[in-house]
Amino acid sequence: MANLKQLAQSLGLSITTVSRALDGYADVSAATRERVREAADKVGYRPNASARRLRRQRAELVAVTLPSDPGHIGPPHFLDMLSGCAEHLAAAGLNLVIAPVPRGESELNICRRFVDGRRVDAMLLVRTKRKDERVEFLQSRGIPFVTNGRTESLLPHPFIDGDGFAGFRAATLRFHAAGHRRIGHIAGPQEYYFAHDRCRGWRAAMEECGLAPDLCAEGAPLEQGGYLAALELLRQPSRPTALVCATDEMAIGALRALREVDGGSQISIVGHDDLPMGAFTSPPLSTMRMTGEHLGASFASLLLRAIAGEPAEELQELHAIEFVDRDSHRRPLKAA
Amino acid sequence: MANLKQLAQSLGLSITTVSRALDGYADVSAATRERVREAADKVGYRPNASARRLRRQRAELVAVTLPSDPGHIGPPHFLDMLSGCAEHLAAAGLNLVIAPVPRGESELNICRRFVDGRRVDAMLLVRTKRKDERVEFLQSRGIPFVTNGRTESLLPHPFIDGDGFAGFRAATLRFHAAGHRRIGHIAGPQEYYFAHDRCRGWRAAMEECGLAPDLCAEGAPLEQGGYLAALELLRQPSRPTALVCATDEMAIGALRALREVDGGSQISIVGHDDLPMGAFTSPPLSTMRMTGEHLGASFASLLLRAIAGEPAEELQELHAIEFVDRDSHRRPLKAA
DNA sequence: CTTGACTCCCAAAACGTTTTGGAGAATCTT
DNA sequence: AAGATTCTCCAAAACGTTTTGGGAGTCAAG
Structure with missing residues (x-):
């Protein structure tokens, strides 16, 4: 409501002093500072943001x-x-x-x-x-x-x-250790760094295990994209037994594709992001998250x-x- | 990079004229306006936002x-x-x-x-x-x-x-018309208008149908809240046969409770918000949305x-x- | 030649703050 | 008692715009 000029006038002080009192400078006496602070509080003074930004040359x-x-x-x-x-x-x-x-x-x-x-x-x-x-x-x-x-x-x-690379590599290796050999990847759009990074992690693990990284389908990073990508992989002559999905949303879409195609209990799946929703899907979605x-x-x-x-x-x-x-x-x- | 003063100087014009030229005022000749615009474009001039806001007395x-x-x-x-x-x-x-x-x-x-x-x-x-x-x-x-x-x-x-009242009333009446008599409501925190409004809609329909509105449990408007509220209703001596949930997130939590308690195929349920996720739950979630x-x-x-x-x-x-x-x-x- | 209208331009004020560079009074030093 | 130091305070400038209130010049009409 009030500006510095009015506040100063009402206190019989200069604008400078009021400004510096409020900013806590040492060159204003404790008594004055207190007096100024009280008055400012009483009228609810707040410095005008635009003015300060202009003067300070910062947009804040x-x-x-x-x-x-x-x-x-x-x-x-x-x-x-x-x-x-x-x-x-x-x-x-x-x-x-x-x-x-x-x-x-x-x-x-x-x-x-x-x-x-x-x-x-x-x-x-x-x-x-x-x-x-x-x-x-x-x-x-x-x-x-x-x-x-x-x-x-x-x-x-x-x-x-x-570290999507490490995460997806580890997830893939874990599937391998559990006996899986046909591990598919549902990838996000590769122009995004995160999608590419995660895809590379899966691919690296597959190659380390001597498996061909050919069960890979790309889609939009949402439920629908994951659904379509999963359908694509399930149409392959030799279906994947496990799926590593770039995001939880894609994984949830894939889950639906699995339900439609094999009843939903056959293929293992893991996502990424730890959406709260994941705890409530059927089956509850295993996932990864950034620490x-x-x-x-x-x-x-x-x-x-x-x-x-x-x-x-x-x-x-x-x-x-x-x-x-x-x-x-x-x-x-x-x-x- | 540049400001009005520099731009004006480089053009041999006053600040005023440059400013008005750029703002398209009629009192600057077409020729000058064009000249100014070109120069401004060339140096990539953009008015300083803070200065304008201060002068205009608008925060934008x-x-x-x-x-x-x-x-x-x-x-x-x-x-x-x-x-x-x-x-x-x-x-x-x-x-x-x-x-x-x-x-x-x-x-x-x-x-x-x-x-x-x-x-x-x-x-x-x-x-x-x-x-x-x-x-x-x-x-x-x-x-x-x-x-x-x-x-x-x-x-x-x-x-x-x-219009949550009308929506929840309609949803409840629809369950009634389908033969349901024990229709429960999973409510959001009643201090929120939307939660109270939806609860009122359910209650109104129940009373219109001559049913007691006693199967109601309140929870946080998230999956967990819906889950807990649903468990509470399922513990009742006479369980609901249908559930009207204040939000889709609560409905998804409730869905999980249903799966745990009765296998998930017995009780009808409807949510509100039309989360994309809803199309991918099991069963796919019926819901409502604002038009x-x-x-x-x-x-x-x-x-x-x-x-x-x-x-x-x-x-x-x-x-x-x-x-x-x-x-x-x-x-x-x-x-x- | 004057008057008025019109066109194109500009100097200066204002927006409300922060900061610079002292000024005056009181206190301390020597 | 003179000079140095410390304490308080302040006037004025600056930040970069927009806007007000004209000021020249030109032209046509009277």
């Missing part, structure tokens, strides 16, 4: 690009992540703004608009592609950013990612450190993957 | 409060809604910022911070409670806002909501009209509920 804003392409944005806990991140950024005086990407417009253009209009101090990128033009642009502009997922960019940049608590907080922290100027190399977090064993990965293996 | 920002309480924030398409809303707001020059609510802090305080710091021009509220202090605060401040869900506030305010496309766009439009000063009464959208029939609502009804 961080943007996260969000493709409006429905459903195509990651797991449900994505929202929790965002909210956690926003919360920790807020503690540092930064707000998180959504940079939606309208159909037909490129994510790159959106980044441009936000960066060149000095609307943000930093950016958060999700769903990275192997070759991600947003990353290159932000690097060229020198604006701090953190990605959720790695890229194949030549210059290092800050990221948080799960580490409070993902949002980590993003916020990395972002703040990037803004503070720490070098990219020190701002890279690769988290191990852990199994979440429920039932779907240990269907009885029929006659070897 | 809309906030949506997001409880950081994990999982407690509505259906997955919530994110699509946000993103769609953000997109349409962006077309009007507004950005959507996330106002996270840290544990322990009230949503009211967050609203306060955003509103009193003049950080936003309007607010978007989700998951309304029957008695919602945020609504009262915003009304007292006279700041435009739209809620997702109604409240019991005395003053009217803009909202978008589904209307492009929810995000509607929110944006209402918000813009509220900002423009339209009265609240004209900014209320109550959408009908439609059935999405899959399998779970028509389990064979055993011996009447």
Whole structure:
């Protein structure tokens, strides 16, 4: 309601003094500071954000690009992540703004608009592609950013990612150790780093075991994509006995395909992401998840450190993957 | 990169003229306008957002409060809604910022911070409670806002909501018409308007049919809550033969309880929200959904009209509920 | 030649803060 | 008692826009 000028006037002080009192500078006497604080509290004074941002030359804003392409944005806990991140950024005086990407417009253009209009101090990128033009642009502009997922960019940049390669390799090896020989992979779109990474993990394990990595089908990273991909694999002359799925959503789609084709109890299956839903499917879905608590907080922290100027190399977090064993990965293996 | 002063200098024009040229005012000649536009394009000039906001006395920002309480924030398409809303707001020059609510802090305080710091021009509220202090605060401040869900506030305010009462009443009547007599309700937390509304719908139908509305259990609006509530109802001496669940997530939890207790094929069930996941459960989940496309766009439009000063009464959208029939609502009804 | 209308441009003020570079008074040193 | 130091405070500049209220010049009409 009130601004600094009015507050100062009502106190018989200068704007400067009031401002510095509220900011806790030492060159204002304790008595005055207290008096100012009380008055400010009483009238509910809050500094005008726009004015401060202009003066400080900081936007106090961080943007996260969000493709409006429905459903195509990651797991449900994505929202929790965002909210956690926003919360920790807020503690540092930064707000998180959504940079939606309208159909037909490129994510790159959106980044441009936000960066060149000095609307943000930093950016958060999700769903990275192997070759991600947003990353290159932000690097060229020198604006701090953190990605959720790695890229194949030549210059290092800050990221948080799960070690999908290791996770999917381990899951595949585990199926092999359990006696499976025809282990299929339901893959996500390979232009995304995470999908490619997970696919590579499966492939590496297959080759280590001397098995041909030929039971692989790609689909959209959602239930429907997993359903269709599973049907495709089940049509093969020699069906897989186990399926490693790029995401839980795809795994749940695949589960339905299995129910339709073989009654649902024959083929073992494992997903990735640990959706809450997975505990309630039939059979309960075995899955994997990135280790580490409070993902949002980590993003916020990395972002703040990037803004503070720490070098990219020190701002890279690769988290191990852990199994979440429920039932779907240990269907009885029929006659070897 | 460049600001107005530099751009003006390089063109030999005044700041005023350059500014007005770019804003398309008529009092600058077509020739100059073109010259200015070209130069601006060439250096990639973008007005400094903070400066404009300060001068215009508009934040160009809309906030949506997001409880950081994990999982407690509505259906997955919530994110699509946000993103769609953000997109349409962006077309009007507004950005959507996330106002996270840290544990322990009230949503009211967050609203306060955003509103009193003049950080936003309007607010978007989700998951309304029957008695919602945020609504009262915003009304007292006279700041435009739209809620997702109604409240019991005395003053009217803009909202978008589904007619949960009618939907749940219809669903219950349908079960009755199919011969069910013991129809249970799995309810969400009653302080939320939507949960109370849906519960009222079920209760009304029961009473219309001359049935006692006593098979009702309340739980958290998630899988686990539905699971526990269903177990509770199944422990009753006379079990329900049909269940009407406040949300799909609760219904999916209930489905699991049914599987555990009676093999899963005896009791009919219906949820609400039309989660994509529902098509992939076993049995595929029958559900309801709010009619209307492009929810995000509607929110944006209402918000813009509220900002423009339209009265609240004209900014209320109550959408009908439609059935999405899959399998779970028509389990064979055993011996009447 | 004056008047008015019109076209194109601009100087200056304003938005509300933070920060710079002191100023005046009181206290301490020597 | 003079100089140095410390304590409080403040005027003014700056951040980069948008907007107000004209000011020249040109042209046509009277």
